[in-house]
Amino acid sequence: MTDTQQTLLHTPLADLHRECGARMTPFAGYEMPLQFALGVKREHLHTREHAGLFDVSHMGQLMLRGVDADRALEALIPSDIVGLAEGRQRYGLLTNADGGIIDDLMIARHSEGLFLVVNAARKAVDIAHLREHLPTGVSLECLEDRALLALQGPAAEAVLTRLQPAAADMRFMDSQTLEIAGIECIVSRSGYTGEDGYELSIPADRAEALARQLLDFPEVEPIGLGARNSLRLEAGLCLYGNDIDMSTTPLEAGLKWAISPARRPGGARAGGYVGENVIAQQLETGSWSRQRVGLLGEGRAPVREEAPLFSDADAPAGAVTSGVFGPSVDGPVAMGYVDKALAKAGTTVFAEVRGKRLPMTVTRMPFFTPGYKRG
Structure with a gap:
């Protein structure tokens, strides 16, 4: 056994994964299920058609508390946190002085504070960044004793409401504390698949019991990282480290919508966040040279990350950052960065694969119509 294998962390569901026949793989410092008995393609399609249960306990769960915690977080993120209503959640971007993306995260307002979910591979970086910049009077608690489950797919509501009828009243990006099967959970109606569904933050020592109860429903199958990746890519959702990173600004990444109108130039609380100068200039002038785009391939062969892209003039035009065969699209799907002049839908570029x-x-x-419940 290698040192890397010896030092991998495990989620509270590790034993259950093996019991369910998971093929395990290292991911972001954890041993995680890559796939189960169905295999990646059928897991993907099952989630699109019914409901999939994902273990996302490797993600970081944080709580910010204190007077003006929302204003303190707004100094680090170009989102409207002050205007975020209790019981609602918002996608946000931690930015650096160059306007680059330190991480993307989810932020929910609860009566006890701001509940944050951050990427597994960025937990240590995010925590250090927050502790460095948060003022006295705002505390940061790392919720180490919690697991995180995601129940995703068109049958997710029907399944969860059998355990807690109030889940049906939630709409996309709601976040509430609910009792699920007698266990107090922080529940958000959101996910990383493009499907309707929920994420359930739960005490770690109760996670396996709840996961087993959910898997007992005939609509639910365990789903691994392989299908999670193809689901999120079809949904056009970024993977940190592939599609966004410290060198990528929100505008280059096509994430202008994550910069709240109140924080843009001329807004009610414009600016005042790390990286404001770069991002505001790009907002006002359109002065960025590359753009994240979706890419549809021909045939059946997927085009993987790092494949170089060329224009029809045989000039370098960018690179693929994520690519898979999309089971729901029934063809190769990818995303990547191209010269801004080539970013118009319908433009043809050429990926170099094995020469x-x-x-x-x-x-x-x-790449398909999401199934979020907004009404």
């Missing part, structure tokens, strides 16, 4: 140039069409994302 061949394969045509790909720039397209809007997501």
